Each structure stands twice: as structure tokens, then as C-alpha cells.
Amino acid sequence: MHYSVSLKNLARMQLSAFVHQVELTSLGNILITMKAFNVSSYALPMITVIAGKSNNTTKCKIISLSDAISLERDVEFSTSKEDLKAGEPKWANYVKGCIANFPCTVPGFDAVILSTVPVGAGLSSSAALEVATYTFLEKLTGRVSKKQEEKALACQRAEHEFAGVPCGIMDQFISVMGQEDHALLLDCRDLSTKQIPMYDINEFLFLITNSNTPHKLSSSAYCERRDACYEAAKVLGKKSLREATLDDLQVLEIQKMPEYVVKRARHVITEIQRTVDAAAALEKDDFTKFGELMNQSHDSLQKDYEVSSVELDTLVSSAREVKGVLGSRLTGAGFGGCTVTLVRKDAVNEVIDVIKKRYPGKATFYIAKPAGGARYMSTDIAKSDFDSDIENA
Structure with a gap:
């Protein structure tokens, strides 16, 4: 039996045992197509677990135990790449995509998926499922990725x-490469990475607040922003x-x-x-500066990139009222989902109380710290490790 767990903070994140943690992005929500920097993503103590084994056939049978799935919890399909097609249930398409992009033939298997990652909250539940699945397939086939970048890119293709x-x-990168007590700096120009230590964060914590208004990344809004950035780059x-x-912004204005x-x-x-400044701040343990950059980032996402929402802005402004808050911003793609707030530990309860008073909806709160990425677990330790992760989620 194989376990795969994806601990994905953002991303956030296998049974012969695969654990994948969820990922949280504090700064740098830049489209990969713009070849920019992403920083301060780290894995959260929420998990997606896949438990399974080979069944000596060419078909897989999968059951999802996720609370976010109300219908079609089980699915069966051929693992032959020629037969794989997107369809219903939608959650199974992420698994199919991983099988299709796996570098060797995948045998039939039986598996169960369990996740504590909120769906549609901007905490990268999809990447958690992809990386957990891919890690499970590595153990199932014995074909382990030589380069972590290849694994992350294969999972991205699965989603595309x-x-x-x-x-x-x-x-996908933070779900694969996440390290405990570290943020990850990724340069999307060449996919180079750097682990940024966050050892001295003990005085502070990250509070994730779920607006419980799901975001929808598949919308035309994403494409509009991508195309606008392409157009600007082309003109420049x-x-x-x-x-x-x-200075190039003046050129765009002159070009009308x-x-x-x-x-x-x-x-x-x-x-x-x-x-870039955020990574430098973390390396100096300057969390005050990091919080200021978080605030600037949200304001830019709200006014210039226009991916915030009334709900997210209310959560952010409410958190900023509290003296112990260093910074607060949306996380994920926007248009709903979650915010992340850097707050002193002794002020976290006050933040929660203020948000409950100001926010008209019902928010959900998670306290997070940087955790590790996807990993294989033996069946001997899987249950105790999983129970521990659930307790701390």
C-alpha cells in the first residue's frame, strides 16, 4: 500500500503513503507567462493524502473522501494514455492529467483520496492533488523524477x-519543493529557486482567513490580464x-x-x-518590512490588477485595524478565496474578533507556519503523521 501526502501550505502540497501540504503565496502573484518572480510561498499544514496499491489491471478505481465533493465520489477509468479524456467528475481530471503526463506507463490501481484543503479558497487545492497524485505514481511505478522542476511542470501541464x-x-513548485521553516523564491524566467529561511518568525504567525466566497480561476478575467501584460511587453x-x-510605464502612456x-x-x-525586496527582508528577519510589502501588494492587486473583491478588501482592512498586524493581503488568484495576515502571536485573537464583527459573511480561520512539501510515507507511520497534521491544521 502506498501513501502520498501533499502538504501544501500555499501549495499550500502518498498511500503506499503520499502527503502533500498546501501552499500559501504572500507576495508575487505574477503570471508564469510574464516570467516574473514569485516569492514567499510556503507549504501549510493542510494535507491531501492518497492511499492506494496496484490492482493488476489496466484500470484505476478511485474514491474521494473530501467533504468538498458532494456528488460522484468514486470514479473508474483506464490508465492507458490513449484512452484518457477529461470529463466528469471534474476532480478526477487532475488525476487523469497526472497519469497522462507521467513519463512511463501507469498500471491499474485502487486508491482513496482524503484532503483537508478548502476547495476554491486560493490555497491551491488543485496543485496539492496533482503533486500528491504524481508522488503516488512515482512510488507505484518506481519511476522517480530526477529533477523536481520536471515534476512540477508535469503537474502544471496536467491542470492546463x-x-x-x-x-x-x-x-506546483512549492508543493514539490517546500521545506519546513522556509519560503521559496522562484524566478519564472529560468525556473531557478532559492530557499529563504524563516527560522526567527516565532514572535509572529500567518493567519489565513477564508472569505468562503470561492474564486473561479477558469474565468476570462485571467486571460484578460495575461493578454494585457503581453500587449504591454510587445509595445515596449x-x-x-x-x-x-x-520608466517604461511612461512609454505606455505616451503610446496612449x-x-x-x-x-x-x-x-x-x-x-x-x-x-525581490520581500526575499531580502526575510533574509534579514525584517518582518516589519515584509508586512509593509504585503500591504503594498494587496493595494496594487486591488487597484491596478483588479483581482480583489469586496469580501477580500473587508477582511484585509479589518485585519489592518489591529495594532499587532504587520501586513495583510489576498492570496491566490483573487476574485474570492482567502487573505493572509502577518500578525504578532499575542494579537491574533483580537484580529479574529475584529474580523468577525466587521465581515458580514462567515469567515473561517487557519493559523499557519511554513511546512514541508509532498512526500512518501510508509504505512507504519502514515496514520500517526496524518492524525498529527489534522490536529495542527
């Missing part, structure tokens, strides 16, 4: 091709906005580009610099 979601790459004669500077194109470009260009 079978779920129809034009996601970036940060969620750049391969991507990763090469642009603030539409206001929304200038705003999208301004967010991307300034967010890249904030990301």
Missing part, C-alpha cells in the same frame, strides 16, 4: 490540459514584463495604451520589485 485551467507554476519591445522598469493595460503592467512591474 485536463482541467482547462491556465494556472501558473508557483503552486520586451520579451516579458520581467525586463521592464517603472488603454488605461487598463497600463494598470496591469504597473502591477506586474512593481510586484516584481516587491518580491
